[in-house]
Amino acid sequence: MEFDKGNVEKFRNETLELGYSFFKSKVLLTATKLDIFNIIGEMGLSVNDVAAKLNSDEDATEIFLDAIVSLNLLKKKHNQYFNTENGKEIFIYGKEMYLGDIIVLQDVMWDAWSRLEESIVTGRPARKPDMFQDDKEETRNFIMAMHNTAITTAHILSREIDLSDCKTLIDIGGGPGTYSVFFCKENCNLEVTILDLPGTLEITRELISNSNVTHRTKLIEGDFNKEIEGRYDAAFLSNIIHGEGEKENIALIKRVYNALNDGGKIIIKDFFLDDNKASPAFPALFSLNMLLFTENGRSYSLQEIKGWLEKAGFRGLTRMNIKLPRSASVLIGKK
Structure with missing residues (x-):
């Protein structure tokens, strides 16, 4: 029985994407564990500001923050990083729809x-x-x-x-x-x-x-x-x-x-x-x-x-x- 090459290629690509999907999860888990969203808070911060608060490497921090932006979990404008409006409701301490605790548990699951x-x-x-x-x-x-x-x-x-x-x-x-x-x-x-x-x-x-x-x-x-x-x-x-x-x-x-x-x-x-x-x-x-x-x-x-x-x-x-x-x-x- 002949296979449909187009369907196989589509399935192959979807399977590769599935294998890489853990990239996204680990970025979210690590951002929450490092408290990135609360460090940034209501105002925007630069890479230097975030790295200083984390006591982290500036280059690595910039790569990490840009990855978070790529997932639409942060915004970037004029080299400043901001929480999104939706993000403020689920990542900031004290909000009714806060999700931070379950994300920390997901890191335990990891x-x-x-x-x-x-x-x-x-x-x-x-x-x-x-x-x-x-x-x-x-x-x-x-x-x-x-x-x-x-x-x-x-x-x-x-x-x-x-x-x-x-x-x-x-x-x-x-x-x-x-x-x-x-x-x-x-x-x-x-x-x-x-x-x-x-x-x-x-x-x-x-x-x-x-x-x-x-x-x-x-x-x-x-x-x-x-x-x-x-x-x-x-x-x-x-x-x-x-x-x-x-x-x-x-x-x-x-x-x-x-x-x-x-x-x-x-x-x-x-x-x-x-x-x-x-x-x-x-x-x-x-x-x-x-x-x-x-x-x-x-x-x-x-x-x-x-x-x-x-x-x-x-x-x-x-x-x-x-x-x-x-x-x-x-x-x-x-x-």
Whole structure:
């Protein structure tokens, strides 16, 4: 069978571009790690200014800053470098849409991904699967990174998920509490409980203290793989199941079922795979990330998750018709 030379050349060039794509990622990660965007701030700076603040080589700094400009992450005018208007909203400390913490976490991921070959051969994670709990600085960065990403979707889900018939909700492994705060803001009669590990909840307390719903928010220290205390009208699990193995998830979902009142609902937001487990691309790639960072975690197909829910006793399973970043989806079931 003859091949189409034009198609092969196109595929060849796209594959070469894919191989080089890490150039762009590493520029972003390094710019954030060196705090380039905050060094430049609201005013423009010259290469000399930036190099002086970094105590770096001027020639290398200029090459680096020009590379950042090439990605449209900075602007350059009259040999001065400036943050873009959009960049000021996502790179400058204190902004609501700040992304710096998740980019720092991506740099941690970079280190683990450099050992992907080893993990594929051994079947073991590239770093200790401690859920970033062993080091307080790592815990803080991880939870703040989760806050960075949750901000993107929390305002959407809080409007789209119907909690009007719920008085209580438990946010299982709720991390920064971002979703809980938005659920409370959208539902004035809702009280939420955030269940997570002690180290995580130290940061959660700080974050929710800045909201006006602290009087309707309760924090419980605990491990959702061991026990879920109390009874609730709804349970929310955002990006939880991909961190666990199938056996642990089956047990967790049964635990959630037992913690819900009759008619209560389980709400699972995660990266769902298609039945072939090779698409969409992000959930398939994220499975590798879980190989690198967890004992047994991976992305799961919608059918797998539905099977666990039905086995636990949940009925009326519905996948929300909503478009979220990185092919995330939401599945809801009722007790």
